[in-house]
Amino acid sequence: MKTMARIPVIALVGNPNSGKTTIFNGLTGSRQRIGNWPGVTVEKKEGTHLSPGWASGGDSMTVVDLPGVYAVSASAEDERVARDFILSREADLIVNVLDATNLERNLYLTLALAEIGVPMVVVLTMIDRAHAEGIKIDLEALTRAIGARVVAVNGLVRDGVAEVSRAIASALHDPRPATVAVEYARAIEDRIATWTPGLAGAASGVGINATWLATSLLEGDPWITGYVVETGTFDADEIDRVRTELAAEIDRDIDVALADARYATIGKIAESVKRPARGPSISERIDRVVLGRFVGLPIFLAAMFSVFWTTITVGETFIELFEDLAGAVFIDGVSAALAALSAPAILSTILVDGVGTGLQAVAAFIPVIGLMFVMLALLEDSGYMARAAFIVDRVMRLFGLPGKSFVPMMIGFGCTVPAMLGTRTLESKRDRFTTIFMSPLMSCGARLPVYALLAAALFPGRAGLVVFALYLTGIALAAATGFLVSRTLFPGTPSRFILELPPYHVPRPGAVLGAAWRRLAAFLGRAGVVIAIAVAVLGFLDAIETGDGEQRATVLSSFGRSITPVFAPFGITEENWPASVGIVTGVFAKEDVVGTLTAAYAYDDAGGTAGDTDTRVLERLRENFSPAAAFAFLLFILTYTPCIAAVVTSMREMGVVLGSVLAGYLAVLAWAVATVFYQVAEGGDLAQILAAVGVLALVAVVFRVFGRRLAAGGFSRSVSTSSAACLSCRVPGGCAVIPRKPPTP
Amino acid sequence: MTSETPMELSQTLTLKNLAPGHSAVIVGYAECERPYRARLLAMGLTTETVITVVTRAPFGDPIEVRVRGYNLSLRAGEAAALILREIS
Known part of the structure; x- marks a missing residue:
């Protein structure tokens, strides 16, 4: 029995799309701790509910929102999280949330909870929609039949939340399981x-x-x-x-x-x-058109394109604004403050050049990521997201993935970080991790400026074609990666496809913006700190001068110069050391490659020729790169280790080991792809080509061995490997x- | 277009052979993996349940069905686990 001192724990349990999250948000308001990730699992959210008129036993409780499940037997990741929590009996009370428009299927979980014997109350949501559909519910009869307290609410209304709160409070005084019992043969x-x-x-x-x-x-x-x-x-x-x-x-x-x-x-x-x-519902009638044989695909492509287009174009227009705002606060503001305090120069180097620049880089991500989350929430809330997965399932299956994997990969064209976070909706770890491995190869928005600069210098008039070729190469490499890792690193059968198609409805602005904001806040709160620290360290290294006055040199650039020989096989010459410095700085943000190249060429060009900086940089690029070397360099930029934000995210999603494997794999793949292209196009060194192909073969073998060890460690828990009848x-x-x-x- | 022999049609009816707008009753389960069947059972695809094909995806697969008042999509091949009997 609970003591007066202990804060009671209640857990929300229900089917996916049952309105659980709305109840959770209503109960906890802003007092949420989103993204309580124990290791690598699907999210389990926690928050605090303050009950206004709750007299005894304290005036707050911890609310846990578990992943939506259909039953208590687990075969998928999210189901495991929910089942483990229910069986752990950590909750003093289970709040079983049922969709009133879909009661039969929702009650299956209720019966399971009754059989397990956990104390519970039942909350019927979407009562307004049920009324609109002409469904009549006799609440008293339902309460008697289930043998537990039942409240019916419209989760979006404040009164509804208060009613749920009262029901929980009174049930906590006398917690008991539902009495309904199944009669078996x-x-x-x-x-x-x-x-x-x-x-x-x-x-x-x-x-x-x-x-x-x-x-x-x-x-x-x-x-x-x-x-x-x-x-x-x-x-x-x-x-x-x-x-x-x-x-x-x-x-x-x-x-x-x-x-x-x-x-x-x-x-x-x-x-x-x-x-x-x-007869057929409105949603079904829409589906017959929207999923039709001839218009289904064009509508789908248009929807995906609009997500992509809106995020990139609208988001990009705000990047500079956010960069400038963050710059004014974290760089100009901090330097002014430090100057006023006449602080030592070293402090300014750390706080301004390091941390300030790092925070500015994070801030620049906000508009693109925020907008992507809004577009995603629009797709989800309208009900089209499930249809998109439904449409592409047939194609995705070719790469050993379910249709649901498509959505995060689409997001990858905007930014890899939310793409990786988006894989959480996938059912098995195998599908999730395979998708995470593929997502960095969807060429993100930050890589675009690099393509644009080199294409303008070396492929004038054909820049668009070059960029398009890079995007297509990225998709092809992603497909190849999916093919490779799903057969070596994460073997097993792709999960079976059972996807509920929720009814369409007009997106609710509050729900869309709320969901987007919560995701953005989670991203900024958790990743932001880590990113800022990592970026600050690299920025700091780049700010420490080691040069002897002749040439500007920093710890970072010296390092870049010393590693140039590694990139020689794809046409980076020793004199072209700024390119390798660019590769190094590109690890903390892809768009930094451009800044590094222009700055390095400008400094290197100390003699000073006529013309403005932009023209000089283009000239220097033409001097340093042959067209083949430039395209090889771009292939490398497309493919190699994603930015530190994406690497950190992949580590958080898959663990440090697999995150490092991904970063290493992409570096090796990039080197091999760029080398093969350069040597075939220009170099003509057969040994280098063989070496590159050999390295890729080695990767496949290592993945296979590593995959076996993962499997032995119980990795593919949710997947049946036997074709057992x-x-x-x-x-x-x-x-x-x-x-x-x-x-x- | 899939080629179905009349033999198959008369022997066992599966979701693949059911045209959009048509309904069938679930008679039982054929051989399939246990987690898949467990999920279908939990979602209410039990014996004697009516299942109606709403539409197919543009590529012909998966298939959207209605069962117990909600909508679900299944792959034709995997849903062969469901043995059906057509109703008029």
Whole structure:
């Protein structure tokens, strides 16, 4: 029982699209800690709810928003997070959120929660939409049928939030599970009854209901089976024998029989709900047009293009504004303040050239990323996002990925960072990580200025074609990367495609801007600090002069010069050392390559020829690069290690090891691709070509070996590698699902 | 266009053979991976449930269906796990 001192924890559990997030935002307002990522998992959000008239037990509670799930058995990443939390019994109360327009399917999860025996209240959302559809719900009858407190709210209305708050408060005084019970077939009930007493020990170990444990064991839940075998209660053969016997006795698959019985119970509960018979809904009629054979693809391409176009063009116009604003505050403001305080020069170097420049670089990202989040939220809130994934699924499957992977990759054309964050919607780790590996190859907005500069210098009149060729090369390399890593590093079957298509509705400005703002705030809050620090360190190195007066040299540029030989195979000559310095500074922001090249050439050109700086830079570029070397250099810029912000994000999403593997892989790939192109086009050195191809082959081999080790460590937990038929699924672990450690009681 | 022999049509009906606007009843499950079937069962694709094809994606696959009052998309090949009986 909860003590007065402890802050109660409530968890929101419900299907995807059930309106859970709206309730969460309503309850917690701005008191959220978004993105509580324990290692590499799908997000679990936490916030604090202050209840206005809540007299006893304290006046605040912790609210946890779990990923939307359809059941408590987990086969995907997000489901695992939700299941582990529910079974951990960390929550004093589960708030089961149900979509009133879709009650039958939503109630399946309610039954599971009742069987597990967690204390709960039920919240019906989207009651307004249900009324509009002519659905009539007898709340009293529904409450009696479920055997738990039920409140019906329109989650967008303040009164609704207050009502949920009151229901939670009163349920916390007397927390109890729902009383509804499923009636299974006689033979199944008998087996559950036989197993239950023996499972009491194993059940108390994790603090869950022994009857539910027995039911899950019969159902063949791989994780529960693994756990029970681990505790030594039953051995695997024993469980298998009983299941085979039972299946023979009822003459059907046990899991199908259990689900049938549950939906029969739901049918009885749903008698309190009157749903008018209807023909095709408005959404279905829209789908028949929008997803049509001939217009479906053009509409899809137009939608994607508008996202891309709006983000790039509109976002880019604000980049300078944000850069200038941040510059005024963090650079001019800070230097003025330091000057007024007559602070030592070294302090100014650190704070202004280092941290100030770093923060300015982060600030420049804000408009593009913010706008991308707005466009994304528009697509999501309207319901078109799911349709986009639906349309491209057939094409994406060629690369071993589900249709849902397309969306984050599209975002990659704007910025790699939100692209990587966007992979969280994908179901399996394998699909997610493969997509993260591909996303940096979608040429981001920051690379565009580099292409523009070199193309203008060396391919005048054909600049557009060169840039287009680079974008296409990026897509081809992404496809090749997807092909490679999905077969070596992250092997396994792509996840099955089951995607709910929510009804269309007009995007709500509040919801869209709110969602975009929360994502942007999360990005700035978490990544911003790390980026600023990393950028500051590199900027600092670039600010320390080591030169002897003849030439400007910094720690960074000396380093760049010393590594020039590495880039020689793709046409970077020793005199062209600014190019290698550009490659180094490009690691912290791609657009920095341009600044580095222009600055370095300008300093190097100390003699001073006639003409303005821009013309001189173009001339110097023509002197230093042959067309083939320039294109090879651009191929390298396109492909190599993404900016520090993207690397940090990939590490946060996949872990430091895999993030480093990605950064290293892209550097090697870039070197090989640029070298092969340069040597074929101009150099003609067969040994270099062979070396590049050899390096790529080596990468494939290393990935394969590393992939095996990942798999051995239980990486592809959610993926069945055997093509096992359902019959063999009766064998515990027949689906090759590695049991996880049970949650701590 | 997929070529279906009359034999296949008369033996087992799967989602692939069901035209948009047509409905069928789920009779049972064929061989499939357990997590896939578990998810379909949880989402209400149980025995005797009515499933209606709404439309197909522009490339012909996946397929949008309506089941228990909501809309879902499945790949034709994977959804062969569902054994159907057409209703008029």
